[in-house]
Amino acid sequence: MVESKESVGVIGAGLVGALVALGLAKQGYKVTLYDLRSDPRTAKETSLRSINLAVSERGIRALRYVDEEMAERVLDGIIPMHGRMIHDLDGNQESQLYGLFGEAINSIDRKKLNQSLIEEIELFNSTAKSKIELIFEAKVTSVQVNGGVTIDYVHAGEPQRDHKDFVVGADGTYSVVRQSLQKLIRMNYSQEYIDMCYLEMYIPPGPNGSFRIDPNRLHIWPRKTFMLIALANQDGSFTSTFFGPWELVESLQSPKTIEFFFKKNFKDAIPLIGLDKIIECFTTYPRGALMQVNCSKYNFEDKCIIIGDAAHSMVPFYGQGMNCGFEDVRILLELLEKNRHDRRTAFDTYTESRAEDLKAILKLALRNYHEMSSDVTSSIYLFRKKLDGVLGRLMPQHWIPLYTMVSFRSDISYSDAVKFSQKQQRILKWAEWGAVGSILAGSALYLARRSK
Ligand SMILES: Cc1cc2nc3c(=O)[nH]c(=O)nc-3n(C[C@H](O)[C@H](O)[C@H](O)COP(=O)(O)OP(=O)(O)OC[C@H]3O[C@@H](n4cnc5c(N)ncnc54)[C@H](O)[C@@H]3O)c2cc1C
Known part of the structure; x- marks a missing residue:
């Protein structure tokens, strides 16, 4: 005191x-x-x-x-949101857990x-x-x-x-x-505007306040240069946010273009939000700017x-x-x-x-942003994430994925998390090159033996 x-x-x-x-x-x-x-x-x-x-x-x-x-x-x-739920273009959903131990x-x-x-x-x-x-x-x-x-x-x-x-x-x-x-x-x-605008939409609750998609996941519709996300609210609804470059959002002006854009990119989100609401949002709701101040x-x-x-x-x-x-x-x-x-x-x-x-x-x-909007669908990213997770489970004291350090470990400072993760990424790269090298060497040996 x-x-x-x-x-x-x-x-x-x-x-x-x-x-x-x-x-x-x-x-x-x-x-x-x-x-x-x-x-x-x-x-x-x-x-x-x-x-x-x-x-x-x-x-x-x-x-x-x-x-x-x-x-x-x-x-x-x-x-609680234990992971991401990735929605692909066909509306298929795939869960990706955030933590290794249920965080x-x-x-x-x-x-x-x-x-x-x-x-x-x-x-x-x-x-x-x-x-x-x-x-x-x-x-x-x-x-x-x-x-x-x-x-x-x-x-x-x-x-x-x-x-x-x-x-x-x-x-x-x-x-x-x-x-x-x-x-x-x-x-x-320093102050820097990011070429990204955001718009918020609403997914109403289902019957009797039920959730229409899994409430324990952060839903992402990743489409590389733009994306849609949704987080659950206590009353069964979800708040959904669209992030995309200003030029794209400004080009989506008429109901027809908005409908076409959503049908092409977020087919399964249309029945959740409602086409009329989506159009209303894109044509009348305020748009948020994103910036970094350091x-x-x-x-x-x-x-x-x-x-x-x-x-x-x-x-x-x-x-x-x-x-x-x-x-x-x-x-x-x-x-x-x-x-x-x-x-x-x-x-x-x-x-x-x-x-x-x-x-x-x-x-x-x-x-x-790149991880959420793009990497989450890349097979190399998913392979590395799996490997990261396996090592984290095998050696929890010595190997901690970056997301875990940032989101679940307040005893590790942000800058230490970055340093530690860079070291781990270097090891992963060596391991990958080692694996590729072994496969190539094995194949060469096999071919050499066969040609004798
Ligand atoms: C779309 C979006 C999603 C986000 N999601 C997350 C998330 O999931 N998790 C997370 O951790 N963060 C998230 N954030 C960031 C988070 O919102 C901010 O970091 C947080 O609100 C910062 O809190 P603050 O109190 O510092 O500032 P603010 O929330 O901006 O509060 C500042 C206060 O100061 C007052 N004020 C301003 N000027 C004056 C003045 N001259 N005189 C008197 N009062 C004044 C304002 O009225 C306001 O009440 C998100 C941000 C955005 C934009």
């Missing part, structure tokens, strides 16, 4: 901001949480962002680190998770002496460092100003805190630090954006604890130790 009641402004009450606010308050900080949106528990608007997402080991560990019982409550009702990633409702975290803040407030102050509809316009930190924001149409000892920026991809931080430190920063450093002295999408916005193909943001929270809280709330040391250590890992997961997320 921090001794003095130092005050912190957490900017952004999204998934990461709500969790870090709770974690800091439990450590004894006096927390004020600001968000430009209205309270998600009462808000009517739905954001364009995915309706459900996959929460896995790193995210779950962070939730448990903040509060075991809270984690149980907010994760109640998650749907799963889990589908969770984004809005419900955000609401649950805010409810947990209220629950904390009901017994805590120092309550978390929640200010919704507060658009932060800048943070300025002086003796402490000055937060300027607009609330109910009026400009407001608060002073805090420090600020945590969890205000997402277009972070204002990051922009303010960039003026204070020599921050390396930066470092993440802090200015002990005054300001950014976490979550504000520090690393990634494409969603490894299902790690939120999980990684939750892991940021755990690591930051652990460092504060370990350094007895010497914030300067904790923040500097965070920046030093986190940069390599964030760089690694950003790269992996981008690369995984």
Whole structure:
């Protein structure tokens, strides 16, 4: 626990901001949480962002680190997905397991998770002496460092100003805190739009809330340069997302072209979503852009630090954006604890130790698009995956597939996972060349003997 009641402004009450606010308050900080949106528990608007997402080991560990019982409550009702279900052009389905020992990633409702975290803040407030102050509809316009930190924001149409000892920026991809931080430190920063757009569709439940396809799989219709995916919701429905290049989506304008495109590529998805709904979606629904934001450093002295999408916005193909943001929270809280709330040391250590890992997961997320949309149907990929799995089962201490390290092993950092996997891939390649060499040598010997 921090001794003095130092005050912190957490900017952004999204998934990461709500969790870090709770974690800091439990450590004894006096927390004020600001968000430009209205309270998600009462808000009517739905954001364009995915309706459900996959929460896995790193995210779950962070939730448990903040509060075991809270984690149980907010994760109640998650749907385990033990693998992918690949849908081919003819509608045949093939299951590919994620883990070697029954591990799963889990589908969770984004809005419900955000609401649950805010409810947990209220629950904390009901017994805590120092309550978390929640200010919704507060658009932060800048943070300025002086003796402490000055937060300027607009609330109910009026400009407001608060002073805090420090600020945590969890205000997402277009972070204002990051922009303010960039003026204070020599921050390396990159932002790249990916030529990929996404559209969300809905697969309604079957009779009596039943699931019309297997809920315990992440469904993928991989078509190389574009794909469709679907994740189950608790009520028997699925949220389906189409990913494809902008040019392709913009070319699908008339009902006829959309119908032709779906009949050719996603025949078995048509009865699930409904042709009229597909056409409505492609012609009227908002389209999401995907981009990567990478930066470092993440802090200015002990005054300001950014976490979550504000520090690393990634494409969603490894299902790690939120999980990684939750892991940021755990690591930051652990460092504060370990350094007895010497914030300067904790923040500097965070920046030093986190940069390599964030760089690694950003790269992996981008690369995984090819795995999901294309590799999963390649026989070489499937052969290597099988071999990877066999070795992982035979020597679980010494051989761990990359997906397992990233999604199920929060004790292995993202950058170590990449290094370890590169080593394993080199061994697999040697083994493959060895096998090819043996076959060639055997054939040559056989032919030589026959010709004698
Ligand atoms: C299609 C899609 C699918 C995804 N699937 C997954 C998945 O399966 N698994 C996974 O782990 N991740 C997934 N992600 C990534 C995940 O959504 C993000 O990583 C996560 O939401 C980041 O949380 P955050 O709290 O850092 O940012 P956000 O969720 O963006 O929250 C930021 C908050 O800050 C507020 N804010 C912004 N600016 C201001 C301001 N100036 N003043 C006050 N408040 C402000 C916003 O209103 C918002 O509430 C997916 C993303 C997309 C787009």
